[in-house]
Amino acid sequence: MTLPLYVPVASPVHRLSAGVKLLCLAALAVLLFARPTLTVAGAALVGTLAVGLGVARLPVAVLARQAWALRWFLLALLVVHALTTDVASGAHTVLRLLTLVLAAAVVTATTRVTEMVAVVERLCAPLRLVGGRPQRVGLLIAMALRFIPVLVERADRIRAAQAARGGAPRGVRALRTTVAPLLVQLLQMAHDVSEALDARGADDVPAHRPRRT
Amino acid sequence: MRFRRPGAAPAAVDVADPGRGIELRGVGHRYGDRVVLEGIDLRLTEPRVGVVGANGSGKSTFARLLNGLVVPTDGQVLVDGLDTRTQVRAVRRRVGFVFQDPDAQIVHPTVAEDVAYGLENQGVPPDERAARVAEVLERYGLAGHADHPAHLLSGGQKQLLAIAGVLVMRPARIVFDEPTTLLDLVNARRVAELIAGLEQQVVVVTHQLDLLDGFDRVLVVDGGRVVEDAPPGPAVATYRALMEHR
Amino acid sequence: MKTRDLAYVALFAAVIAVLGTIPAIPVGPVPITAQTLGVMLAGAVLGARRGFLAVLLFLVLVALGLPLLASGAGGLAPFVGTTAGYLYSWPVAAFVIGWLTERAWDRYNVLRGTLINVVGGIVVIYAVGVPVLKAVAGLSWTAAVTGGALPFIPGDLFKAFVAAAIADVVRRSYPVIERPRRAAGAR
Numbered sequence: 001m002t003l004p005l006y007v008p009v010a011s012p013v014h015r016l017s018a019g020v021k022l023l024c025l026a027a028l029a030v031l032l033f034a035r036p037t038l039t040v041a042g043a044a045l046v047g048t049l050a051v052g053l054g055v056a057r058l059p060v061a062v063l064a065r066q067a068w069a070l071r072w073f074l075l076a077l078l079v080v081h082a083l084t085t086d087v088a089s090g091a092h093t094v095l096r097l098l099t100l101v102l103a104a105a106v107v108t109a110t111t112r113v114t115e116m117v118a119v120v121e122r123l124c125a126p127l128r129l130v131g132g133r134p135q136r137v138g139l140l141i142a143m144a145l146r147f148i149p150v151l152v153e154r155a156d157r158i159r160a161a162q163a164a165r166g167g168a169p170r171g172v173r174a175l176r177t178t179v180a181p182l183l184v185q186l187l188q189m190a191h192d193v194s195e196a197l198d199a200r201g202a203d204d205v206p207a208h209r210p211r212r213t
Numbered sequence: 214m215r216f217r218r219p220g221a222a223p224a225a226v227d228v229a230d231p232g233r234g235i236e237l238r239g240v241g242h243r244y245g246d247r248v249v250l251e252g253i254d255l256r257l258t259e260p261r262v263g264v265v266g267a268n269g270s271g272k273s274t275f276a277r278l279l280n281g282l283v284v285p286t287d288g289q290v291l292v293d294g295l296d297t298r299t300q301v302r303a304v305r306r307r308v309g310f311v312f313q314d315p316d317a318q319i320v321h322p323t324v325a326e327d328v329a330y331g332l333e334n335q336g337v338p339p340d341e342r343a344a345r346v347a348e349v350l351e352r353y354g355l356a357g358h359a360d361h362p363a364h365l366l367s368g369g370q371k372q373l374l375a376i377a378g379v380l381v382m383r384p385a386r387i388v389f390d391e392p393t394t395l396l397d398l399v400n401a402r403r404v405a406e407l408i409a410g411l412e413q414q415v416v417v418v419t420h421q422l423d424l425l426d427g428f429d430r431v432l433v434v435d436g437g438r439v440v441e442d443a444p445p446g447p448a449v450a451t452y453r454a455l456m457e458h459r
Numbered sequence: 460m461k462t463r464d465l466a467y468v469a470l471f472a473a474v475i476a477v478l479g480t481i482p483a484i485p486v487g488p489v490p491i492t493a494q495t496l497g498v499m500l501a502g503a504v505l506g507a508r509r510g511f512l513a514v515l516l517f518l519v520l521v522a523l524g525l526p527l528l529a530s531g532a533g534g535l536a537p538f539v540g541t542t543a544g545y546l547y548s549w550p551v552a553a554f555v556i557g558w559l560t561e562r563a564w565d566r567y568n569v570l571r572g573t574l575i576n577v578v579g580g581i582v583v584i585y586a587v588g589v590p591v592l593k594a595v596a597g598l599s600w601t602a603a604v605t606g607g608a609l610p611f612i613p614g615d616l617f618k619a620f621v622a623a624a625i626a627d628v629v630r631r632s633y634p635v636i637e638r639p640r641r642a643a644g645a646r
Binding site for chain 1: 461462463465466467468470472473476477480504516517519522525534536538539541595596597598599602606624625629632633635
């Protein structure tokens with residue numbers, strides 16, 4: 001699986017369990033909003049950077065990219081606050097937001113998708129009480145990831161087929177003549193996939209079961 | 214409070230009798246008002262059984278009856294004495310199913326994960342799972358691709374992967390629904406050779422008549438009925454004659 | 460839920476992800492993306508329950524760290540940033556669209572579909588998204604509405620129409636929603 005957002009490094013942060021990291025992130029968010037002072041936000045930012053760059057040894061670029069994506073917004077936020085309230089409250093809001101986004105990026109960059117999936121399955125364990133099956137969450141995730149490239153391929157195929165017949169519709173017409181048939185094809189494929197899943201034991205109930213009386 | 218699931222088997226009656234093969238008794242199937250299959254009485258015990266028929270003849274539904282993917286609206290289908298209606302889980306463990314479109318049966322993003330899927334459903338412990346997956350991948354020349362994304366495989370490799378995902382579950386019988394239709398000649402031949410080498414009972418639904426060379430028995434399905442039931446030579450001749458009169 | 464429903468749910472999560480590869484138009488804090496089109500389609504094609512789960516599954520994939528949001532964002536950052544409220548509103552939007560579509564199923568057409576998509580895909584999304592933007596960014600109501608809602612309304616109206624047009628074609632050729640059973644609909 002290609003994970004552009006995961007950065008493999010042998011660090012204690014990487015080794016920490018995904019559940020603990022997610023809890024820390026949640027705790028940080030609570031802290032930043034419960035104690036809205038410049039000192040707390042500043043300390044949290046320094047701490048986040050220390051963990052991310054110092055302990056986890058992530059490349060600066062990984063975190064810089066996140067901050068850079070927010071640059072105009074943070075700037076605009078500062079200006080709006082300076083005009084409506086004061087510069088200090090603007091700086092505080094910007095700092096808090098930046099800290100949270102960077103902390104989230106640290107968790108994402110140090111945790112594999114498979115570990116996250118395991119956490120999600122564990123979080124879904126209470127579903128068992130109401131008759132749900134937590135393992136199905138893992139299956140859903142796997143299936144969605146598998147469908148993404150298939151979908152792109154089918155979309156290309158439809159486009160090619162239409163181009164071969166001299167039509168390359170644009171605009172709203174393209175959506176109707178390309179997306180609608182594509183969706184129908186994909187729904188049929190999803191149905192076929194479900195049959196294949198059943199054939200490999202996904203479900204022990206027949207597809208066309210008699211109605212409950 | 215518990216609801217009894219109507220499809221679930223009554224407790225512990227998995228008394229499979231491997232000698233009985235696949236039996237269809239007075240089988241018919243309708244989708245709404247449309248009759249897809251009717252009046253089918255057969256017993257399939259031969260190691261190699263082929264099924265041919267035009268598009269829309271009902272042969273795909275026929276294939277799906279054999280492992281309980283479709284439960285017949287009339288009559289019953291028994292696999293080694295197990296009814297597909299009431300013991301579908303046991304039936305599916307005995308009868309593997311390979312579909313036409315490999316993309317529609319690969320459900321996990323990477324090769325090894327996908328092969329392991331059926332074993333997870335069967336509750337096979339992780340160590341044994343890994344060993345069996347590795348063995349199957351080795352046997353079908355996919356060992357080097359274990360951690361590769363499935364969508365980067367060629368069409369032929371994808372079909373091999375789909376077959377590996379079924380074989381790893383060690384079913385006693387395997388149904389193939391047009392397994393070579395979407396493959397080029399080289400890959401179709403590889404799949405044909407693979408099928409020929411299987412020790413399991415095999416039922417193959419196909420348009421590619423050369424796939425049936427050396428088969429024991431071929432059924433010709435037309436208009437929802439089995440119109441011919443013979444060795445490959447005569448059956449294929451009947452099928453060709455039937456198609457020429459269209 | 461049958462295996463088939465799981466496959467549909469996974470499929471639409473993938474549809475929303477792929478729509479994210481259509482380049483987003485950046486306007487201030489919240490970009491215009493084709494992904495809300497996917498959210499509307501999930502509800503209009505799959506109905507309330509499956510549509511809701513499809514969008515939820517998509518968000519889980521994003522949270523897991525896959526860069527599936529338009530503009531290649533992913534991970535947990537979007538869930539705590541300015542776009543958080545919009546993301547949280549998506550499953551609800553799909554549910555509302557699906558619920559209304561199920562009720563209108565026998566009389567569904569592009570016009571009705573568009574109206575339904577406006578209610579679920581515009582009203583619901585901004586009802587959640589704007590207050591969260593206001594809170595996270597510490598903005599005034601005026602600023603939050605001008606920055607987080609108004610620029611998108613024309614695009615959203617267009618998307619609501621397109622989603623209805625597509626859903627209408629799919630409904631006629633491969634209907635997935637079943638008419639709600641009378642017993643369930645009566646309550």
